[in-house]
Amino acid sequence: METTIVQLNEWMIKLPKKLEVFSEAAASSRPAPKKWSPKEIVGHLCDSAIHNLQRFINVQHEKTPLALTPYKQDEW
Numbered sequence: 221m222e223t224t225i226v227q228l229n230e231w232m233i234k235l236p237k238k239l240e241v242f243s244e245a246a247a248s249s250r251p252a253p254k255k256w257s258p259k260e261i262v263g264h265l266c267d268s269a270i271h272n273l274q275r276f277i278n279v280q281h282e283k284t285p286l287a288l289t290p291y292k293q294d295e296w
Contacts, residue, residue: 235262267296
């Protein structure tokens with residue numbers, strides 16, 4: 221687990237630097253129809269992290285941790 225934490229911390233430093241090289245147009249450009257742009261991918265990862273954090277907390281502290289709110293990806 222410590223290795224995972226170290227790697228996550230490293231990516232938190234690396235990722236902003238890697239994203240700085242993208243222009244707004246490049247960050248928003250989809251490589252193909254029905255494929256996500258780099259900006260959409262990062263947004264999805266951030267959104268997923270927020271939802272997963274809530275799930276991890278619920279699993280530890282709620283009486284019914286398996287009653288999780290579904291993720292409405294297409295609607296959101």
